[in-house]
Amino acid sequence: MADGLYADGIAAGRLPGEDYEKNFADLHPPLDGHEARVEADRCYFCYDAPCMTACPTSIDIPMFIRQIATGNALGSAKTIFDQNILGGMCARVCPTETLCEEACVREEAEGKPVQIGRLQRFATDAAMQAQRQFYQRGAASGKTVAIVGAGPAGLACAHRLAMHGHAVTIYEAREKSGGLNEFGIAAYKTPDGFAQAEVYYVTAIGGITIERGKALGRDIALAELARAHDAVFLGMGLAGVNALRAEGEDVDGVENAVDYIAMLRQADDLGRLPIGRRVVVIGGGMTAIDAAVQARLLGAEEVTICYRRGQEQMNASQFEQDLAASKGVAIRHWLQPKRVIAENGRVTGIELEYTVLSNGRLAGTGETLTLKADQVFKAIGQSFDAAGLNGSGAAVALTGGRIQVDGEGRTSMPKVWAGGDCIAGGDDLTVSAVAQGRDGAESIHRALAG
Known part of the structure; x- marks a missing residue:
C-alpha cells in the first residue's frame, strides 16, 4: 500500500523522513578528548574502589580512568579489555546507574557520579577506531x-x-x-x-x-x-517469550516485543516499519522500555507501559523509566492483562485488571480498565x-x-x-x-x- 499504510491504525511512514535519523541518533554522544580528561579528573581513585567491586567483570576502573586522565586512551582500553573484551558494548548498554556509578563515592557525596560508562566508551572507541589489537592467539594447543x-x-x-x-x-x-x-x-x-x-x-x-x-x-x-x-x-x-495469559492474545496486532526490536534493528529504512497510533506494552523490564520508547520514536501518538506491580519492583532502572517518560511514554502500575479486545481478528484494545499485594502475593481486585490499542507488545520476560x-x-x-x-x-x-x-x-x-x-x-x- 502507499506509504506502507496498514488497517486499524497501524501505519509506516508516520513521520517526515529526516525525523527518523534524528530520533534514533546516539542516546549518549561520545566524549571528546578534553571532556574525557575533565571527567576523569573527577575520580578520587579510591583505594578500595567500590565501583570495581560493583562491576560484574571486575574492570580496574580507577586504573583505566587514571590512564585517560594522563592522555593514555589506548592503555586505558587495554585495562578494560583485559577483563571485558566487549567493553565497548557494555559501555553503551550497561545499567551503570545501578552498578559502578551507583557505587561511586561522588554519587554518595554529591549525587553526581563519575561518568564511568562514557569514559569506558571513550577509551574502547579509541582502540577500535585505531584498529589496535592488544592480544595475539596463543600457540596452537591442538584442542x-x-x-x-x-x-x-x-x-x-x-x-x-x-x-x-x-x-x-x-x-x-x-x-x-x-x-x-x-x-x-x-x-x-x-x-x-x-x-x-x-x-x-x-x-x-x-x-x-x-x-x-x-x-x-x-x-x-x-x-x-x-x-x-x-x-x-x-x-x-x-x-522463548512468555505468554500474556490473557484471553484473545493470539489476534493480529499482538506481538512479541523482542521480535519487533529485532526487526527494527535490522531495518534498512525505519520509515517503512509499521507502528500503531496507540500502543500498549505489557512488562516492566528493559525490553518493555526499549519497545515503548522506540514506538514513540517511530511516530506512535500514545504509548503506555502497563506493569502488574509497583514502580519499585520494575526491573528497568530509574534512568530507563525516566528516559521513557521524557519521550512521552506513560507508565501505569498495578495492572495485569485480562483480555485482548479485537474486531475482525485485529486488536482494538486491551482490558486490564487492577492488582494488589495480599499477604505478600499478587492478586487481582476484580476492577478493570480498558485501553484502546492498535498494537500490543508482550515484554513480560523470556524463557x-x-x-x-x-x-x-x-x-x-x-x-x-x-x-x-x-x-x-x-x-x-x-x-x-x-x-x-x-x-x-x-x-x-x-x-x-x-x-x-x-x-x-x-x-x-x-x-x-x-
Missing part, C-alpha cells in the same frame, strides 16, 4: 572447542580460548552474529552498526570460526559436538527453550527452566559448560554474560591443560 551462540557470552568465551591457543568454532542459529547485542537492544543505544564492528574486533584475534544458520537441535546435536570437540560451551541465550538439548545422549540438568551450572560454569554433562542468559541464576545483563563466558573459558582451559 578444539565448540561454542553454541555468537552472543556476548559466546564471543567472550571464544576470545579467551583463542588467547590460550585453542581452536574455536561458534555455531550461531541466526544469519548474523552478535546475539542480544545485535538483535535485542534499542537502536538508539548502538547506532552505526557497532554490534557488528565489535564482532569483527573480537574475532580478529584469529582461531575463531563462526558457522551461521546452525541451530542446536535442528542442524547440530549436543552429543555430536561433545564427540567432535574437546569441550563445548553453551551460550545460546533465551529464545530458555530446552528443546535444542534433546538427543544429547546425556541429561543436562535444569533449574527453574534454565541450565544448571556449578561455580565454574560446568553443566551436568561431561565436557559441557554454559554461561549467559541460558543458565540458572543469571541476571540477563550483557556484562554478566561476558563475565560468565570469560570465566567459562578459563575453566575449560584448565580442564584441557590438566
Whole structure:
C-alpha cells in the first residue's frame, strides 16, 4: 500500500523522513578528548574502589580512568579489555546507574557520579577506531572447542580460548552474529552498526570460526559436538517469550516485543516499519522500555507501559523509566492483562485488571480498565527453550527452566559448560554474560591443560 499504510491504525511512514535519523541518533554522544580528561579528573581513585567491586567483570576502573586522565586512551582500553573484551558494548548498554556509578563515592557525596560508562566508551572507541589489537592467539594447543551462540557470552568465551591457543568454532542459529547485542537492544543505544564492528574486533584475534544458520537441535546435536570437540560451551541465550495469559492474545496486532526490536534493528529504512497510533506494552523490564520508547520514536501518538506491580519492583532502572517518560511514554502500575479486545481478528484494545499485594502475593481486585490499542507488545520476560538439548545422549540438568551450572560454569554433562542468559541464576545483563563466558573459558582451559 502507499506509504506502507496498514488497517486499524497501524501505519509506516508516520513521520517526515529526516525525523527518523534524528530520533534514533546516539542516546549518549561520545566524549571528546578534553571532556574525557575533565571527567576523569573527577575520580578520587579510591583505594578500595567500590565501583570495581560493583562491576560484574571486575574492570580496574580507577586504573583505566587514571590512564585517560594522563592522555593514555589506548592503555586505558587495554585495562578494560583485559577483563571485558566487549567493553565497548557494555559501555553503551550497561545499567551503570545501578552498578559502578551507583557505587561511586561522588554519587554518595554529591549525587553526581563519575561518568564511568562514557569514559569506558571513550577509551574502547579509541582502540577500535585505531584498529589496535592488544592480544595475539596463543600457540596452537591442538584442542578444539565448540561454542553454541555468537552472543556476548559466546564471543567472550571464544576470545579467551583463542588467547590460550585453542581452536574455536561458534555455531550461531541466526544469519548474523552478535546475539542480544545485535538483535535485542534499542537502536538508539548502538547506532552505526557497532554490534557488528565489535564482532569483527573480537574475532580478529584469529582461531575463531563462526558457522551461521546452525541451530542446536535442528542442524547440530549436543552429543555430536561433545564427540567432535574437546569441550563445548553453551551460550545460546533465551529464545522463548512468555505468554500474556490473557484471553484473545493470539489476534493480529499482538506481538512479541523482542521480535519487533529485532526487526527494527535490522531495518534498512525505519520509515517503512509499521507502528500503531496507540500502543500498549505489557512488562516492566528493559525490553518493555526499549519497545515503548522506540514506538514513540517511530511516530506512535500514545504509548503506555502497563506493569502488574509497583514502580519499585520494575526491573528497568530509574534512568530507563525516566528516559521513557521524557519521550512521552506513560507508565501505569498495578495492572495485569485480562483480555485482548479485537474486531475482525485485529486488536482494538486491551482490558486490564487492577492488582494488589495480599499477604505478600499478587492478586487481582476484580476492577478493570480498558485501553484502546492498535498494537500490543508482550515484554513480560523470556524463557530458555530446552528443546535444542534433546538427543544429547546425556541429561543436562535444569533449574527453574534454565541450565544448571556449578561455580565454574560446568553443566551436568561431561565436557559441557554454559554461561549467559541460558543458565540458572543469571541476571540477563550483557556484562554478566561476558563475565560468565570469560570465566567459562578459563575453566575449560584448565580442564584441557590438566
